Amino acid sequence: MPKDRAPTRIQKKNRAAILEAALNVFSAHGFRGATVDQIATEAGLSKPNLLYYFPSKEAIHTALLSGLLEIWLAPLHDLDADGDPMEEILAYIRRKLEMSRDLPRESRLFANELVQGAPRIHESLSHDLKSLVDEKTAILTQWMDQGKIARLHPYHLIFSIWALTQHYADFDVQVRAILGDEDPFEGAEPFIDTLYRKLLTP
Amino acid sequence: MPKDRAPTRIQKKNRAAILEAALNVFSAHGFRGATVDQIATEAGLSKPNLLYYFPSKEAIHTALLSGLLEIWLAPLHDLDADGDPMEEILAYIRRKLEMSRDLPRESRLFANELVQGAPRIHESLSHDLKSLVDEKTAILTQWMDQGKIARLHPYHLIFSIWALTQHYADFDVQVRAILGDEDPFEGAEPFIDTLYRKLLTP
DNA sequence: TCTTGATTTGACCATCTGGTCAAACTCACG
DNA sequence: CGTGAGTTTGACCAGATGGTCAAATCAAGA
Numbered sequence: 001m002p003k004d005r006a007p008t009r010i011q012k013k014n015r016a017a018i019l020e021a022a023l024n025v026f027s028a029h030g031f032r033g034a035t036v037d038q039i040a041t042e043a044g045l046s047k048p049n050l051l052y053y054f055p056s057k058e059a060i061h062t063a064l065l066s067g068l069l070e071i072w073l074a075p076l077h078d079l080d081a082d083g084d085p086m087e088e089i090l091a092y093i094r095r096k097l098e099m100s101r102d103l104p105r106e107s108r109l110f111a112n113e114l115v116q117g118a119p120r121i122h123e124s125l126s127h128d129l130k131s132l133v134d135e136k137t138a139i140l141t142q143w144m145d146q147g148k149i150a151r152l153h154p155y156h157l158i159f160s161i162w163a164l165t166q167h168y169a170d171f172d173v174q175v176r177a178i179l180g181d182e183d184p185f186e187g188a189e190p191f192i193d194t195l196y197r198k199l200l201t202p
Numbered sequence: 203m204p205k206d207r208a209p210t211r212i213q214k215k216n217r218a219a220i221l222e223a224a225l226n227v228f229s230a231h232g233f234r235g236a237t238v239d240q241i242a243t244e245a246g247l248s249k250p251n252l253l254y255y256f257p258s259k260e261a262i263h264t265a266l267l268s269g270l271l272e273i274w275l276a277p278l279h280d281l282d283a284d285g286d287p288m289e290e291i292l293a294y295i296r297r298k299l300e301m302s303r304d305l306p307r308e309s310r311l312f313a314n315e316l317v318q319g320a321p322r323i324h325e326s327l328s329h330d331l332k333s334l335v336d337e338k339t340a341i342l343t344q345w346m347d348q349g350k351i352a353r354l355h356p357y358h359l360i361f362s363i364w365a366l367t368q369h370y371a372d373f374d375v376q377v378r379a380i381l382g383d384e385d386p387f388e389g390a391e392p393f394i395d396t397l398y399r400k401l402l403t404p
Numbered sequence: 405t406c407t408t409g410a411t412t413t414g415a416c417c418a419t420c421t422g423g424t425c426a427a428a429c430t431c432a433c434g
Numbered sequence: 435c436g437t438g439a440g441t442t443t444g445a446c447c448a449g450a451t452g453g454t455c456a457a458a459t460c461a462a463g464a
Contacts (some may be wrong), residue, residue: 033234125379156393167365193359
């Protein structure tokens with residue numbers, strides 16, 4: 001492990017390659033299903049070389065998850081209390097759906113973790129996620145009080161958005177098994193848009 | 203391995219115990235994350251004894267999945283073309299939500315498999331699942347043609363039901379991290395009911 | 405009770421896997 | 435160049451894991 005000095009050119013390149021490879025492998029096989037050798041090979045390194053950059057398999061996984069949690073929550077962060085309620089929510093949904101389409105590996109990484117009880121990110125869920133959600137549901141509730149959107153259980157409204165959008169990334173195989181050649185997102189976008197317009201109209 | 207004669211009392215009991223234990227372990231840790239020893243211990247057997255009843259870890263997993271697929275698809279099977287459209291669909295949704303509540307391990311078993319690309323049930327998805335869905339979406343389309351429910355993309359309508367209901371079982375930790383002590387299904391049932399009433403009303 | 409097939413287990417094996425280490429190699433810079 | 439820090443690797447290790455096997459034990463019908 002190099003000194004805590006500024007990272008060298010090689011360090012930057014290899015750390016990035018490792019995280020990229022780890023994202024592929026962890027998202028496809030889960031934490032236990034992934035092997036260090038597999039990640040190393042995919043990153044173009046030998047196993048000891050990989051372990052020169054990260055002290056353990058767990059450390060790679062942790063680095064990945066904490067780095068991604070930020071990206072993952074960004075769309076909700078952008079929900080603006082001062083914007084038009086319907087448009088703000090629909091924009092949030094669109095951003096989430098785009099993430100499902102453009103970052104399916106990231107979605108599956110979290111899905112893998114959550115389905116198995118989130119043993120490694122339970123902390124972040126109860127703190128970072130919970131507080132962000134509480135902050136944003138307060139805005140939703142306010143909009144409902146003002147009669148600008150239909151009155152609904154705000155937490156379940158958020159859950160429904162997560163469920164509907166991430167489904168396309170997490171259960172991609174199933175969706176494709178049924179749709180065949182049809183592009184899932186082609187139909188998903190208007191469907192979900194319609195759904196929330198109808199649901200949220202007071 | 204016993205003869206292909208009728209199973210003895212002990213065989214029945216032990217096979218059932220193994221499948222029950224395997225459901226616990228596979229749903230909590232995924233296929234690779236589960237160990238034969240863990241399953242055996244949870245079933246109250248020694249490892250060699252377990253392997254006397256099932257030839258391999260993979261065989262247990264396969265037996266579980268194929269046995270459960272039937273149960274899993276039953277609610278959709280019950281969707282009746284001759285019933286009242288809105289009530290039929292809402293009843294289907296209610297049954298799915300009940301399964302999320304009462305059979306969360308089964309839901310997570312499938313979720314684990316699907317998130318990782320369904321390497322062991324790809325076949326069943328493209329055949330059994332696909333054909334059942336095609337059969338039922340035909341009914342939905344017919345109802346839409348008759349103006350009895352709103353016109354929507356039938357496949358995505360089905361996906362949305364799966365996503366919204368299974369979310370509560372599959373991502374239970376996340377839901378509970380946010381809801382705290384509140385019972386997830388208490389709020390989910392009316393929320394989802396309202397959602398589909400609004401969505402499906404022409 | 406005796407016999408025979410069903411059941412159970414301790415000991416064992418090969419392989420996989422996360423991780424270590426000392427030695428070799430490479431690179432940037434004086 | 436030469437040198438020291440940074441980088442890479444082959445060989446290796448310990449523990450976990452899926453699976454085997456022969457021998458011991460048990461259960462039920464004749």
